[in-house]
Amino acid sequence: MAGPAVGGDLRILGVTKRFVDFVAVDDLTLTVPKGSFFALLGPSGCGKTTTLRMVAGLEEPTEGSIFIGDEDITWAKPYRRPVNTVFQSYALFPHLDIFENVAFGLRRRGVKDVKPQVEDMLELVELGQYARRKPTQLSGGQQQRVAVARALINRPDVLLLDEPLGALDLKLRRQMQLELKRIQTEVGITFVHVTHDQEEAMTMADTIAVMNAGRIEQMGPPTELYENPRTTFVANFLGQSNLLTGRVTGRSGDDVLAEVEGRRVAFPTSRLHATGEAVHIGVRPEKIQISFADDTASFDGHNVVDGVILDASFIGVSMQYVVRLPWGQEVAVFAQNIRRDDRLVDGAAVHLHWDPAHTFALDASQDADAGAALVGEPAAEPAVG
Amino acid sequence: MSAAAAIPDALEAGPHEPPPAAAGGSLGRRWTPYLLLLPGLLWLGVFFLAPMVSLFSTSLQTGSPEQGYSLNPPRFANYTDVWGQYGEQFLRSFVYAGIATVAALAISYPLAYTIAFKAGRWRNILLVLVIAPFFTSFLIRTLAWKTILSDNGFVVGLMNTLHITDVLAFVGLTDGERVLATPLAVVTGLTYNFLPFMTLPLFASLERIDPRLIEAAHDLFASPFTAFRKVTWPLSLPGVVAGTLLTFIPAAGDYINQSLLGRVGDAMVGNVIDSKFLRVLDYPAAAALSFTLMVSIVVLVALYVRRAGTEELV
Amino acid sequence: MAATTSPGRVAPARSSRPGGPVNWLRRHLVAIAAAAALVYMFLPIAVVVLFSFNDPVGRFNYQWATFSTKAWADPCGASGICEALGLSLRIGFLATLAATVLGTLVAFALARHRFAGRSVVNLLIFMPMATPEVVMGSSLLALFVNVTVVPLGFWTITIAHIMFCLSFVVVTVKARVAGLDSRLEQAAMDLYADEFTTFRKVTFPLVLPGIVAGALLAFSLSFDDFIITNFNSGSTVTFPVWVWGAATRGVPVQANVVGTAMFLIALSLVLVGRVIGRRRAAG
Numbered sequence: 009m010a011g012p013a014v015g016g017d018l019r020i021l022g023v024t025k026r027f028v029d030f031v032a033v034d035d036l037t038l039t040v041p042k043g044s045f046f047a048l049l050g051p052s053g054c055g056k057t058t059t060l061r062m063v064a065g066l067e068e069p070t071e072g073s074i075f076i077g078d079e080d081i082t083w084a085k086p087y088r089r090p091v092n093t094v095f096q097s098y099a100l101f102p103h104l105d106i107f108e109n110v111a112f113g114l115r116r117r118g119v120k121d122v123k124p125q126v127e128d129m130l131e132l133v134e135l136g137q138y139a140r141r142k143p144t145q146l147s148g149g150q151q152q153r154v155a156v157a158r159a160l161i162n163r164p165d166v167l168l169l170d171e172p173l174g175a176l177d178l179k180l181r182r183q184m185q186l187e188l189k190r191i192q193t194e195v196g197i198t199f200v201h202v203t204h205d206q207e208e209a210m211t212m213a214d215t216i217a218v219m220n221a222g223r224i225e226q227m228g229p230p231t232e233l234y235e236n237p238r239t240t241f242v243a244n245f246l247g248q249s250n251l252l253t254g255r256v257t258g259r260s261g262d263d264v265l266a267e268v269e270g271r272r273v274a275f276p277t278s279r280l281h282a283t284g285e286a287v288h289i290g291v292r293p294e295k296i297q298i299s300f301a302d303d304t305a306s307f308d309g310h311n312v313v314d315g316v317i318l319d320a321s322f323i324g325v326s327m328q329y330v331v332r333l334p335w336g337q338e339v340a341v342f343a344q345n346i347r348r349d350d351r352l353v354d355g356a357a358v359h360l361h362w363d364p365a366h367t368f369a370l371d372a373s374q375d376a377d378a379g380a381a382l383v384g385e386p387a388a389e390p391a392v393g
Numbered sequence: 394m395s396a397a398a399a400i401p402d403a404l405e406a407g408p409h410e411p412p413p414a415a416a417g418g419s420l421g422r423r424w425t426p427y428l429l430l431l432p433g434l435l436w437l438g439v440f441f442l443a444p445m446v447s448l449f450s451t452s453l454q455t456g457s458p459e460q461g462y463s464l465n466p467p468r469f470a471n472y473t474d475v476w477g478q479y480g481e482q483f484l485r486s487f488v489y490a491g492i493a494t495v496a497a498l499a500i501s502y503p504l505a506y507t508i509a510f511k512a513g514r515w516r517n518i519l520l521v522l523v524i525a526p527f528f529t530s531f532l533i534r535t536l537a538w539k540t541i542l543s544d545n546g547f548v549v550g551l552m553n554t555l556h557i558t559d560v561l562a563f564v565g566l567t568d569g570e571r572v573l574a575t576p577l578a579v580v581t582g583l584t585y586n587f588l589p590f591m592t593l594p595l596f597a598s599l600e601r602i603d604p605r606l607i608e609a610a611h612d613l614f615a616s617p618f619t620a621f622r623k624v625t626w627p628l629s630l631p632g633v634v635a636g637t638l639l640t641f642i643p644a645a646g647d648y649i650n651q652s653l654l655g656r657v658g659d660a661m662v663g664n665v666i667d668s669k670f671l672r673v674l675d676y677p678a679a680a681a682l683s684f685t686l687m688v689s690i691v692v693l694v695a696l697y698v699r700r701a702g703t704e705e706l707v
Numbered sequence: 708m709a710a711t712t713s714p715g716r717v718a719p720a721r722s723s724r725p726g727g728p729v730n731w732l733r734r735h736l737v738a739i740a741a742a743a744a745l746v747y748m749f750l751p752i753a754v755v756v757l758f759s760f761n762d763p764v765g766r767f768n769y770q771w772a773t774f775s776t777k778a779w780a781d782p783c784g785a786s787g788i789c790e791a792l793g794l795s796l797r798i799g800f801l802a803t804l805a806a807t808v809l810g811t812l813v814a815f816a817l818a819r820h821r822f823a824g825r826s827v828v829n830l831l832i833f834m835p836m837a838t839p840e841v842v843m844g845s846s847l848l849a850l851f852v853n854v855t856v857v858p859l860g861f862w863t864i865t866i867a868h869i870m871f872c873l874s875f876v877v878v879t880v881k882a883r884v885a886g887l888d889s890r891l892e893q894a895a896m897d898l899y900a901d902e903f904t905t906f907r908k909v910t911f912p913l914v915l916p917g918i919v920a921g922a923l924l925a926f927s928l929s930f931d932d933f934i935i936t937n938f939n940s941g942s943t944v945t946f947p948v949w950v951w952g953a954a955t956r957g958v959p960v961q962a963n964v965v966g967t968a969m970f971l972i973a974l975s976l977v978l979v980g981r982v983i984g985r986r987r988a989a990g
Binding site for chain 2: 737738740741744745747748750752754755758768770808809810812813815816817819820821822825826828830832833835836837838841842843845847848850852866869870873874877878881931933934937938946947954958962966970972974981
């Protein structure tokens with residue numbers, strides 16, 4: 009019998025999972041506050057699904073412990089944890105109809121009259137009239153909602169979602185993202201959502217933990233992770249970043265002074281995340297403003313570099329430029345489509361400038377390409393990892 | 394031998410790889426598989442393997458039903474005796490089985506191909522039809538061939554009119570105008586009996602081929618026949634080999650068809666073993682023949698396993 | 708395929724498939740061969756059914772004489788046939804039960820667990836399916852003769868049947884178990900079902916069709932077995948042994964009646980099974 013839903017924060021303490029030939033999760037520690045929507049974000053094989061399975065009880069950690077509130081659930085069987093999972097493949101029981109699928113957990117816990125609760129839950133996910141159908145008769149989106157209902161009806165302390173939206177098409181996925189967020193806000197249960205889709209994580213979660221190779225790179229609210237990344241992996245994995253190699257030259261009040269290929273840049277000390285002299289100077293493409301080189305302008309207080317446009321693409325919502333800097337490096341610039349400047353074409357000389365507060369500086373020893381999107385990244389993550 | 398009512402379901406079901414490595418697929422304990430295996434394997438050990446040992450030991454005995462048999466000393470000459478005496482029967486068994494296997498392959502392949510690629514909704518019904526004949530008794534079915542191939546029956550009459558029988562008699566498969574009590578009848582019966590054993594593995598193999606591969610071949614200038622030769626046939630080989638094994642081996646040891654449909658003088662190894670065990674009661678010689686047959690089968694299977702491994706077998 | 712260049716003409720002529728009977732034949736060659744194969748397979752069945760309505764002249768039922776339902780009216784009329792049938796049914800039932808249980812256990816081990824000696828087990832399961840019945844029958848006889856504890860008869864036949872049915876059950880059930888998504892069982896445990904309840908509520912119902920298929924297969928193999936039974940039966944007479952014994956003297960028409968009945972019963976079982984399966988899937 010599952011313990012009563014006492015509640016409390018989900019605490020993962022020093023958890024390591026070692027398989028025969030590799031380490032999937034490496035000394036992971038994090039706390040998921042009760043009632044929050046938490047996202048575990050990372051590429052295939054980073055260990056996020058393994059972590060989820062350890063919380064669910066479907067894997068045993070090699071080291072470390074897992075607590076919900078004060079209850080140590082590290083070694084508890086899956087059927088004794090106040091935790092339920094929405095599986096990536098939904099895992100609906102094909103031999104039971106929708107009603108019985110959703111009622112399954114209740115029946116195992118000895119609830120006699122399941123009808124009212126099941127009907128309520130089916131109403132919540134808007135599948136009331138499908139109660140007596142079999143899973144194979146439902147569409148992917150409907151099956152996904154049944155999977156959520158089946159898990160949610162048990163009022164677990166923690167609801168785990170393993171890339172539940174991976175198999176849905178774009179439009180449906182967006183819809184379900186909002187649905188899940190709404191349900192979570194309404195019901196108030198802790199959601200732990202595993203995904204490789206950074207847009208999804210940022211849309212839905214209160215807190216995101218970015219995982220890479222079994223470790224957490226950075227954890228915090230979406231805005232903090234996006235605007236002020238602390239590692240090149242986070243900078244590249246969430247959205248897109250331009251990273252310029254530079255050197256810290258000194259301080260000036262609250263600012264750090266640095267130079268990039270002879271050009272001076274400055275940024276607030278709070279945005280320096282490196283200790284040595286060598287740094288990656290980072291700025292996101294949408295933060296850079298582009299102007300035709302011949303126009304006279306002063307760009308007061310901004311960091312400025314000059315370059316030549318290699319490619320100008322009209323995306324619709326924006327113009328996306330690839331600009332070649334004097335020392336050969338290429339950077340991306342996104343300009344919101346408010347007022348298009350027809351002079352900004354391939355080959356035009358331009359000035360690029362941005363607010364120093366939008367700069368971030370990372371340790372130069374990190375790989376500048378870490379986390380950058382690979383061509384042909386698979387849509388769904390394999391079962392392990 | 395009659396076969397499955399529901400092999401189609403089993404064939405539809407699953408892949409043939411070993412269970413997934415690591416990743417907590419089953420939370421079973423380490424000794425569970427051994428416990429599960431024990432009763433079944435024990436039964437096979439006692440009633441399949443041990444008899445082979447018994448067979449071998451019997452084949453080395455000397456004696457008679459009246460005086461009893463003894464293993465002292467073991468007489469290996471029993472083997473050379475029977476090889477010398479019954480070499481012709483061995484050869485005949487393998488030749489008949491070989492012809493039957495090739496014929497079964499020729500007949501089954503289009504059938505399996507049609508079911509795998511062209512059947513659509515009819516697939517399951519067709520699979521049932523493939524097995525359906527084997528719902529009746531194997532002996533009664535074989536006896537039915539006596540009616541079909543009877544001397545004044547329609548089939549033989551037609552064959553005579555078209556002079557097919559003359560050609561076959563020339564090759565030695567038939568006797569004048571008769572088909573019954575000839576090698577042809579025996580081979581026909583053999584082929585017929587083992588058709589599902591050839592069709593079903595073929596189907597299983599063909600069904601796994603992605604039809605888009607054939608489309609790609611056509612796109613790359615292959616005619617239908619070339620596409621078959623270069624793409625379909627090679628990919629279906631595992632099924633061909635499995636079907637061949639499951640047909641040739643039992644056919645080589647069969648003697649029912651020969652008894653019911655063949656000539657008295659054309660004994661196969663099976664006939665000899667049967668008569669020596671049950672009528673003449675010459676156990677050592679019979680056992681030697683049987684064991685020789687067994688060993689040649691084991692050699693064939695070993696060759697197969699060396700190429701393809703054991704996972705596809707079961 | 709006339710391409711036209713004159714203006715004012717709206718649509719070019721449409722090309723059509725080359726017609727004629729020869730081309731039709733060529734396109735459908737494979738399907739025709741398949742149909743011929745099916746005809747070949749059912750020819751003896753048709754004969755068996757037809758000749759169950761025959762009233763033969765003399766002892767042998769190979770020539771058509773006159774239509775008669777005599778044999779159907781008196782199915783036990785031939786001496787010993789119903790006793791032999793009864794025996795075959797009893798042995799079949801017992802052997803099926805044992806082979807299905809043992810085979811299912813082995814199938815689960817093979818499909819779900821990792822263990823040392825997989826190849827050996829695969830080989831051991833495969834061999835009885837591939838070994839000629841002469842060899843299996845005669846070797847068992849050699850065993851029973853050398854051991855002389857068990858007299859030849861009902862029990863030796865049953866033992867032999869369990870032996871060779873086992874492998875077929877394993878293959879059938881294993882395919883079904885292997886095709887079962889293990890994540891369904893993980894989902895069940897996630898939803899508070901312990902290991903035993905998970906097996907009872909999820910695994911077993913989903914594997915059951917495979918087990919039933921295996922059992923049916925085992926029964927039909929056992930019921931129809933001749934060679935192995937003949938070697939190990941002593942003087943006990945099962946149905947196939949009875950037919951064999953009657954073959955030289957003249958097989959009575961009742962044998963065809965039984966054959967036809969077997970065919971119809973099995974066919975209807977399969978059809979019923981399919982209907983149930985389809986109805987269950989549709990909810």
